[in-house]
Amino acid sequence: MTRNEAPEEAAATRTAYPARWRMLGFLGVAQLMLILDVTVVAIALPHMGADLALSRAAVTWTVSAYTLTFGGLLLLGGRIADLLGAKRVVLAGLLVFTAASLTTGLAGSAAVLIAGRVAQGVGAALFAPAALSLVVRLFDGDERNRALGVWSALGGGGAALGVLVGGLLTAGPGWxxxxxxxxxIGVVVLAVLARMLPRLDGAAPRVRLDVLAALLVTASSGTLIYAFVNAGDQGWLTPTTGWLLVLAAVGLAAFALWQRRSRAPLMDLRLLARRPVATGTFLILLATALMIAVFFMGTFYFQHARGYGALRTGLLFLPIAIATMVGANLTGRLVARAGARPLAVAGLLLAALGMAAPALFMHPVTVTAGVAVAAAGTGALFVVSSATALGQVAPYEAGVASGIVSTFHEFGASIGAAVISSVAAASIVGDTLRGFEHGFVLAAIVAGVGALVAAVLTPKAAR
Known part of the structure; x- marks a missing residue:
């Protein structure tokens, strides 16, 4: 909806939910926790690895176990929100996430740590699509674009801010x-949201939940991530890696086939086949994979290669966090006027330029400046992807569409961490910079190719 379309509907929304911006604030705080937990562990990883004797694969799974579970169950979470009502699912997800965070902090072994991360992912998968569905339904017109801009700024900036917070906490009370x-934080926000949020019942028909589909997509995606992580030790062209990739592809194909035949599909493939939704999911996958990849490399470069402490490393990510938020906020203000396509292409080209700098000259200054420039570009992509994918869905589809966008966000994080861990393995566990250089080169190439794809696929308007 643009400024001139159905102003009476936008006015009705403003009248019905006068406290909507305060609701957005508390939902945003909770969402910030979820996003922080993707990257907050990055700086703590060397310390966690030393205390719990984590291998490189286990270090990678500390990130990927959370994002994979988060992403794999998000479609189910979005469907539950549509069926049971977003408020109930928001509160349940926040409760599970808070309890799992306590368990993870108490972990004394790799097994408990990763199990806690899986449980955090379950809670996050319930909360995130239900919360985003509320944002879409509480706002309308240009206000929705601004609200999505705030939401996206929290998502993109929160990921960068997580590295800073991780540095402060790791250098202080410990990992x-x-x-x-x-x-x-979770307890306070849970109590406030329980009183503040309106009860918006799900508008979707009362159908059975497709749990089998959720298991298929999660297991298949997990196999794919395992293949990427394993490639760092076994090689990219080995039979083991090849068979794992084939198995993942078969599983994802089975998921798609099951969705076409199911009476109550977890994902309506016709929804994903719409150009705006498909383009939005592509952009969010690419943006998150690039962001997590450079954050992963950056934290290991500063601590492992340069010997910086956790606090100093975290402070170096402060301009990166600011750049991400600025990129997202500016794009949120421009997307309705400038259109999605030019902003998507500009964001990816900016990301490619930023990641090319450390690839050409590996130095703390170029790494910090280059990643900050790239972060501004990916911050823009977060807004474009959300506005493009969610701008034309019906209210009863909001939970599922939000789940699709958030699913690809987390899958992007899992893929980015897994691939870059393998590409940069020599630098993560050794004393050479060659792995980091290869990683930044790969990220810059992917961003450049993504810009070409976005120029063709992205609709001119986000709405």
């Missing part, structure tokens, strides 16, 4: 507090 800090 368990990157998880413990979620507990008091």
């Amino acid at each position: 368990p507090w990157v998880f413990f800090v979620n507990v008091p």
Whole structure:
């Protein structure tokens, strides 16, 4: 909806939910915790690895276990929100996430740590699509674009801010507090949202939940991530890697086939086949994969290669967090006027330019400046992807569409961490910079190719 379309509907929405911006604030705080937990562990990883004797694969799974579970169950979470009502699912997800954070902080072994991360992912998968569905339904017209801009700024900036927060907590009370800090925040936000949020019942028909589909997509995606992580040790062209990729492809094909035949599909493939939704999911997948990849490399470069402490490394990510938020906020203001296509292409070209700098000259200054420039570009992509994918869906589809967008966001994080961990393996566990250089080169090439694809696929208007 643009400024001139159905102003009476936008006015009705403003009248019905006068406290909508305060609701957005508290929902945003909770969403910030979820996003922080993707990257907040990055700086703590060397310390966690030393305390719990984590291998490179286990270090990678500390990130990917959360994002994979988060992403794999998001479609189910979005469907539950449509069926049971977004408020109930928001509160349940926040409760699970808060309890899991306490368990993860108390972990004394790799097994408990990764299990706690899986449980965090379950809670996040319930909360995120239900919360985004509320944002879409509480706002209308240009206000929705601005609200999505705020939401996207929290998502993109929160990922960068997580590295700063992780540095402060790891250098201070210790790495368990990157998880413990979620507990008091989660309890307070849960109590406030329980009183403030309106009860918006699901508008979708009362159908059965497609749990089998959720298991298929999660298991298949997990196999894909395992193949990427394993390639760092076994090689990219080995039979093991090849068979794992084939198995993942078969599983995803089975998921698609099951969705076409199911009476109550978890994902309406016709929805994903719409050009705006398909383009939005492509952009969010690419943006998150690039962002997590450069954050992963950046934190290991500063601490492992340069010997910087956790606090110093975290402070170096402050301009990166600011750049991400600025890129997202500026794009949120421009997307309705400038259109989605030029902003998507500009964001990806900016990301490619930023990641090319450390690829050409590996130095702390170029790494910090280059990643900050790239972060501004990916911050723009977060807004474009959300506005493009969610701008033309019906209210009863909002939960599922939000789940699709958020699913690809988390899958992007899983893929980015897994691939870059393998590409840069020599630098992560050794004393050479060659792996980091290869990683930044790959990221710059992917962003450049993505800009070409976005120029063809992205609709001119986000709405």
